[in-house]
Each structure stands twice: as structure tokens, then as C-alpha cells.
Amino acid sequence: MFAIKRPTKTVDIVTDLDALNQAVELKQQIDDATPNTSVMTEAEIGAAVKTQNTLRRELKAKLKTIDESTVTFTLRGLGSSQWNQIVLATTTVDQKTGKQERDINGLLMEALPAMIVNTEQHGEPVEFDPAADVPALLDAIVDTQTVELLVAVQQLNTPQVEVPKALRE
Known part of the structure; x- marks a missing residue:
């Protein structure tokens, strides 16, 4: 294998x-x-x-x-099954319109603890328990930081899986 x-x-x-x-x-x-x-x-x-x-x-x-104040999180994409379960658990369908709605905060609360593989501040390891500390992190950060985390989570869990034709030309 x-x-x-x-x-x-x-x-x-x-x-x-x-x-x-x-x-x-x-x-x-x-x-x-x-x-x-x-x-x-x-x-x-x-x-x-x-x-x-x-x-x-x-x-x-x-x-x-x-x-010195910057905290750096290293995130790793999840396996397909785990990611799909998180997406399903945080997505609802409006019965009247049929539109899907995603709970962004819930998605981050579910995905980040499994994705954070390292946490550093100014190049030094930081004590951070993803399972326990992610809720406080999400409460503390501002909207633009939330968006940055969300974009990273989505990119890592929907990665490029084949070589684009243009790269071979």
C-alpha cells in the first residue's frame, strides 16, 4: 500500500x-x-x-x-471521510428554499482540533491543546482572522489532486 x-x-x-x-x-x-x-x-x-x-x-x-505576538498554527488536511462528516454535521438545508446553510463557526470548531499539528509563537512551541483551546481561540480572534483560518481549512481539505495540463506544457 x-x-x-x-x-x-x-x-x-x-x-x-x-x-x-x-x-x-x-x-x-x-x-x-x-x-x-x-x-x-x-x-x-x-x-x-x-x-x-x-x-x-x-x-x-x-x-x-x-x-513576538504572532502565533503560527500548522494545519494538515483531513482525510476525505472525516472532512465529509464535518461538512455534513455543520450543514443544514432550509426546508422552504432548499438552500444549504453552513455553520462556519461549527465547521471550524469541528475541523481545527483535528487539523492543528503544531503551534508556535516567535519560533518557540506553545502549549496549545486543540480540543480544549480552539473554542477560546475562535472567540478571541477577529472576523478577518476567522476568514483566514476558514480559507486555509477549505483549501487543505479540497486540495489539487492532479497535475494541471498547463504545468506539463
Whole structure:
């Protein structure tokens, strides 16, 4: 018998969203401070460059804070049977319209504990019990982080299974 190597993917969850917002603002300030050499004097250009350098140092420190606060989850796709059971358990059909509705939070609550194979923060292992800690994780993260996890879960569980013709041309 042969083995199927299921796909893996890492997902980063920034836990200090204030630092992330501040870093984005600093980058905008750096861009805004870019000197327009065609209309500025040498003194103005020098002052603008000095301001940019100060802002770059602040940004570098902020990025270090962000990196230290980031938790990286390594996820592995599930086998077909397990994934299908989760999808069925979290999908309902509206009796009036016949439309399927999926409980996204329920899907993540069911799938993530079985998919998380490693958890690190700033390159160091983090104590994380997927079965016990996923509900608290899902309550703590913001919508965009939930979407990022959902996309990763769906990609890993519906992977490319054959070589596209274009790759062979």
C-alpha cells in the first residue's frame, strides 16, 4: 500500500492587533514623509529624511513586537471521510428554499482540533491543546482572522489532486 501525504499550511494569527494598526499607520507616515526633491530645499529634504529614519526605527521596533505576538498554527488536511462528516454535521438545508446553510463557526470548531499539528509563537512551541483551546481561540480572534483560518481549512481539505495540463506544457 502507498501513503498519501496530505497538504499542510501555516496560518499566522497576530495577537497584538493594536501594534499591527500602529505599524500600518507608521508605514503611511513614512510614505507621506517621502521628500519631493523637485520642490524642496536641501534643508527640507534633510529634515524629511531624518523624520523618515526616525519613523523607520519606530516601525522596526513595532514589527518586532508584532512578530513576538504572532502565533503560527500548522494545519494538515483531513482525510476525505472525516472532512465529509464535518461538512455534513455543520450543514443544514432550509426546508422552504432548499438552500444549504453552513455553520462556519461549527465547521471550524469541528475541523481545527483535528487539523492543528503544531503551534508556535516567535519560533518557540506553545502549549496549545486543540480540543480544549480552539473554542477560546475562535472567540478571541477577529472576523478577518476567522476568514483566514476558514480559507486555509477549505483549501487543505479540497486540495489539487492532479497535475494541471498547463504545468506539463
